[in-house]
Amino acid sequence: MKIIVAIKQVPDRDAPIRIAAAGKWIEESGLQFSMNEPDAYALEEALRLKEAHGGEVIVLSAGPERVGTTLREALAKGADRAIHVTADDLGERDALGVARLLSEAIKPESPDLILTGLQSEDLGLGQTGVILAELLNLPHASLILHVEKTDAGLKVKRELESGWFQEIELPTPAVLTIQSGGNKLRYATLMGIKRAKTKETRVLNAAELAPVAPPTAVLEKIALPTKQRSTQILPGTPKEAAAALVEKLRFEVRVL
Amino acid sequence: MSRILVIEEARIDGNHRFFHETLAAGRILSELTGLPAELAAIGDPNENVFMHFSGPVAATAYAIQHPLLVSYTSDGYTLAFEQLIRKLQPAYVVFPHTYQVRDFAPRLATRFGQVLIGDVTAIEAGPLFTRQLLQGKLQANYRHASDGPCFISIQAGAFRADSASGGTTSISTFEPEIDAAQIRTRPGAPFRAGTQTVDLASAPLIVSVGRGIKEAANLPLVEELAQALGAELAASRPICDNGWLPMERQVGSSGQTVAPKLYLAVGISGAIQHLVGMKGSQCIVAINKDPDAPIFEVADYGIVGDLFEVVPALTEAIKAAK
Ligand SMILES: Cc1cc2nc3c(=O)[nH]c(=O)nc-3n(C[C@H](O)[C@H](O)[C@H](O)COP(=O)(O)OP(=O)(O)OC[C@H]3O[C@@H](n4cnc5c(N)ncnc54)[C@H](O)[C@@H]3O)c2cc1C
Ligand SMILES: Nc1ncnc2c1ncn2[C@@H]1O[C@H](COP(=O)(O)O)[C@@H](O)[C@H]1O
Numbered sequence: 003m004k005i006i007v008a009i010k011q012v013p014d015r016d017a018p019i020r021i022a023a024a025g026k027w028i029e030e031s032g033l034q035f036s037m038n039e040p041d042a043y044a045l046e047e048a049l050r051l052k053e054a055h056g057g058e059v060i061v062l063s064a065g066p067e068r069v070g071t072t073l074r075e076a077l078a079k080g081a082d083r084a085i086h087v088t089a090d091d092l093g094e095r096d097a098l099g100v101a102r103l104l105s106e107a108i109k110p111e112s113p114d115l116i117l118t119g120l121q122s123e124d125l126g127l128g129q130t131g132v133i134l135a136e137l138l139n140l141p142h143a144s145l146i147l148h149v150e151k152t153d154a155g156l157k158v159k160r161e162l163e164s165g166w167f168q169e170i171e172l173p174t175p176a177v178l179t180i181q182s183g184g185n186k187l188r189y190a191t192l193m194g195i196k197r198a199k200t201k202e203t204r205v206l207n208a209a210e211l212a213p214v215a216p217p218t219a220v221l222e223k224i225a226l227p228t229k230q231r232s233t234q235i236l237p238g239t240p241k242e243a244a245a246a247l248v249e250k251l252r253f254e255v256r257v258l
Numbered sequence: 259m260s261r262i263l264v265i266e267e268a269r270i271d272g273n274h275r276f277f278h279e280t281l282a283a284g285r286i287l288s289e290l291t292g293l294p295a296e297l298a299a300i301g302d303p304n305e306n307v308f309m310h311f312s313g314p315v316a317a318t319a320y321a322i323q324h325p326l327l328v329s330y331t332s333d334g335y336t337l338a339f340e341q342l343i344r345k346l347q348p349a350y351v352v353f354p355h356t357y358q359v360r361d362f363a364p365r366l367a368t369r370f371g372q373v374l375i376g377d378v379t380a381i382e383a384g385p386l387f388t389r390q391l392l393q394g395k396l397q398a399n400y401r402h403a404s405d406g407p408c409f410i411s412i413q414a415g416a417f418r419a420d421s422a423s424g425g426t427t428s429i430s431t432f433e434p435e436i437d438a439a440q441i442r443t444r445p446g447a448p449f450r451a452g453t454q455t456v457d458l459a460s461a462p463l464i465v466s467v468g469r470g471i472k473e474a475a476n477l478p479l480v481e482e483l484a485q486a487l488g489a490e491l492a493a494s495r496p497i498c499d500n501g502w503l504p505m506e507r508q509v510g511s512s513g514q515t516v517a518p519k520l521y522l523a524v525g526i527s528g529a530i531q532h533l534v535g536m537k538g539s540q541c542i543v544a545i546n547k548d549p550d551a552p553i554f555e556v557a558d559y560g561i562v563g564d565l566f567e568v569v570p571a572l573t574e575a576i577k578a579a580k
Contacts, residue, residue, distance in 0.1 A: 129364035141442035169446035183499030244571035
């Protein structure tokens with residue numbers, strides 16, 4: 003199976019967030035970036051499918067130069083090669099625009115399977131994979147925890163709300179958006195990191211792949227959330243705060 | 259382009275509050291734009307979700323019916339709504355942000371050259387649509403900039419399920435043209451995993467642990483706190499994803515919904531998928547080192563600090579008080 007995994011690089015979860023002067027995005031200088039979490043699970047699923055059935059795993063990311071580190075991490079974990087769509091203007095493209103870039107990069111490869119993460123941790127759109135499926139005119143299934151190859155195509159386990167699941171069968175080629183938690187993630191080995199250096203990364207220029215089209219959903223401004231409920235913060239040393247909380251639990255919440 | 263189309267869905271769990279929340283969002287949009295709101299859903303007009311269509315909801319509703327729409331498929335639903343939208347030409351299409359909607363609405367919007375403005379938490383004059391970024395650490399205002407229909411989906415719990423009164427609803431059926439060959443996926447029946455051995459839903463006290471705990475080896479810290487309180491232990495998703503605690507202890511949209519007397523969140527950031535599972539708790543206490551963590555939005559009491567210092571101190575203080 004030839005599998006393409008779309009991987010996004012996102013700001014580190016614990017990174018301190020500052021709004022940039024223009025008020026449309028965050029200040030990126032000094033930020034740490036890492037692989038979007040569901041994408042790491044998508045990569046894991048792809049590597050397992052390859053181990054079981056043979057084939058090739060290609061990782062694909064659109065973004066500025068820095069995303070190269072995330073692609074190298076994926077290569078070190080076992081992906082065979084990488085495609086980097088270089089773009090400094092992703093913020094000017096909406097989800098459809100980004101999906102167009104990815105679909106143009108994918109088309110000449112004619113993969114059997116395309117995996118994306120369910121949702122990015124920064125924009126949280128949860129759409130790019132589904133849009134990709136439509137642009138490539140392929141069937142898709144979203145919120146997938148497990149993929150099994152069958153004679154006719156694929157059988158996948160889909161997460162529903164409130165602890166429910168469902169199995170779906172679909173033919174290949176197909177697009178799946180992968181939810182976190184389906185597998186245990188592997189670490190890159192020393193050997194893997196060494197090997198990654200010899201693996202191919204193809205660089206494609208975004209502007210040549212697909213010109214920027216005016217977005218249909220325009221981000222006007224970003225802000226810190228407006229406070230709704232007033233939390234009573236219990237101050238002091240850990241010991242003082244703990245004592246104050248015990249008082250509250252005793253006399254106001256009445257659970258002690 | 260003279261109407262707002264509010265699309266509703268029959269729910270597996272019979273929770274109809276989201277129905278009215280989506281309708282409330284449609285009404286706000288209706289007030290801001292002066293356009294009438296109409297309803298649509300897939301299914302038999304005499305069943306399930308349509309029971310709520312009667313009475314004071316909207317003047318016009320469409321029941322979309324076709325034998326190939328009995329089970330949900332993204333291909334079937336996309337085709338059906340595409341045809342209804344081409345016929346009605348609404349200016350706005352409003353969905354509830356459910357797992358089902360996330361599965362097909364981006365595909366549907368793409369057919370119209372649009373993107374879905376998803377998981378909207380507020381609508382203001384403009385109209386401007388608010389949605390969260392960075393797991394709730396920021397919020398953003400989006401504007402629709404196109405002649406085509408504007409697709410939005412509404413976050414659960416963000417709009418007040420109001421009950422406007424008066425009027426009757428006329429339901430007309432709409433039969434899309436769908437060919438079996440156009441449906442490429444074969445869905446199986448929904449099932450639940452394994453047997454539940456813990457009943458978090460009826461636990462009066464819950465201590466819930468998140469990724470702030472860093473590694474499985476640190477879990478005894480919160481287990482001791484739970485024990486001192488006499489509370490059940492629960493967790494956010496990453497803890498269960500990592501296999502540190504069984505999935506049946508997961509609280510949130512894909513786990514359990516709980517409403518205890520006390521919910522003590524330790525090292526949990528408060529992403530919306532977690533909040534929907536616990537914000538009905540009577541008292542919420544959060545321990546987090548980040549004063550801007552979204553969990554403090556819903557907490558009654560908070561301690562800003564390192565859980566590795568605060569939790570042992572709290573366990574001690576509770577033991578001493580008992
Ligand atoms: C479709 C879908 C369904 C989902 N379903 C669920 C669900 O059912 N349940 C669920 O929980 N999530 C769910 N999620 C995931 C959710 O979006 C969040 O990723 C998750 O809730 C984050 O878990 P967390 O708060 O433990 O981790 P993080 O977001 O990483 O937060 C960790 C927190 O710990 C704090 N912290 C770190 N170190 C310390 C310390 N030493 N002392 C004190 N505080 C510290 C940090 O400040 C941070 O706020 C779902 C996501 C999607 C897309
Ligand atoms: N710039 C990008 N490069 C590669 N993959 C991406 C990019 N943006 C989004 N994706 C993929 O699409 C998924 C969903 O992203 P989103 O629609 O932004 O929530 C991610 O988990 C990635 O797999």
